Amino acid sequence: MKGTLAQVRTYERSVQLLMVNQFTINLGFYMLMPYLAAHLSGTLGLAGWVVGLILGVRNFSQQGMFLVGGTLADRFGYKPMIVAGCVLRTVGFATLGLVDSLAALLAASAATGLAGALFNPAVRAYLAADAGERRVEAFALFNIFYQAGILLGPLVGMLLTGVDFRITCLVSAGIFALLSVVQIRALPARKGDDRKGRDDDGQESVLAQWRGILANRPFLLFSGAMIGSYVLSFQVYLALPLEVRRLGGEGEFGTAAVALLFAVSGLSTILGQTRVTAWCKARYEPGQSLTLGLAVMGVAFVPLLAATAVPVPESGAGRWLLAAVPPTLAALLLAIGTMIAYPFEMDTIVRLSGDRLVATHYGLYNTICGVGITLGNLLTGAALDAAREAGMPALPWISLLALGLACAMALYGLHRTGRLATPEPQPRPVPA
DSSP states (O other): OHHHHHHHTTSOHHHHHHHHHHHHHHHHHHTTHHHHHHIIIIISOOOHHHHHHHHHHHHHHHHHHHHHHHHHHHHHOHHHHHHHHHHHHHHHHHHHHHOOOHHHHHHHHHHHHHHHHHHHHHHHHHHHHHHGGGHHHHHHHHHHHHHHHHHHHHHHHHHHHHHOHHHHHHHHHHHHHHHHHHHHHHSOOOOTTTTTTOOOGGGSOHHHHHHHHHTOHHHHHHHHHHHHHHHHHGGGTTHHHHHHHHHHOSSHHHHHHHHHHHHHHHHHHHHHHHHHHHHHHHHOOHHHHHHHHHHHHHHTTHHHHHHTTSOOOSSSHHHHHHHHHHHHHHHHHHHHHHHHHHHHHHHHHHHHTTTSSHHHHHHHHHHHHHHHHHHHHHHHHHHHHHHHHHTOTTHHHHHHHHHHHHHHHHHHHHHHTTTTSOOOOOOOOOOO
């Protein structure tokens, strides 16, 4: 860990601040969100469909507005969008803990989603701009801070929610309020084109910018191929916990085994990300690293596939091992695959953008992958249900394995044909 912190200190102050900010953003978010559904259904007594609606509004407002958030960041600068997102989260999280009317809860949920759409593309574009040629290593470090927030947030939230969920909301809102003040005072203003000295992007209409990005065929193909990585990595929250509880039950063992999945995923990233990135960068080109990462994520479901060939014991240690070990191995392999791919994924988006309108590219990329996650989870859920009804427990794991290998092959094809290389700069028209 000391080596990681020493590496962080070699970057500009703005890059260091962005990494700490992301840790704090995830800490504040994940100390509240895992317990929101229980608060809405239990404390407030809302119907299940209302809880789903409130949570769905948050997700929709974030995924649907990523492109707008990225566009605003490119047009007005990264810092204003980062600050605006943190202020919105402050208001939204405080409101979630203080109100009980449906209209206010929906508004607060939408505000928290919009906040993510504002600062996520801006943070990544800012990091890419200030890290310069060391983007890949910077995104590796960024992922460590990102995962540390995800790992610590639920633990803090569990302690606070044990007292009162409203305290959790107010503490989370306070974290985002403090973060807003720190960024207003300490984060330098930055626009994506400052380094290039471009001054004409503001004269181009938003629709013209979007048409240009939608005409960037390599970027769209890359975005489509990477959907699989997000669908696969999300199974740590969907298919793996369901499998643990199917075999291990809903009691203390099932809860502990699910917690182990998240611990293995987060801790392996914190301890291994920089080493994995350095190893890949020394041996492979970016496209090859992306291919390897997706292949590993697909292979992550082989332990679960193999476990379906083992008779399920009625009870005892054998059943517990079968419930815990294959899903934990899958979570570890998913984390390793993500460690391999993530820094090169973020760098490839910048390169395919031609280093222009980077936040807008990140915004569209997040939207495409967000839609893919939604569809992928629906299909995964359908596969899990079909497998149980048909008595074919291997079906979901075969499907996820095939998805990972198919996306790896697609990325390999893009790499071999040169579509993941930095595009040649296009001549800009000069007024007569």
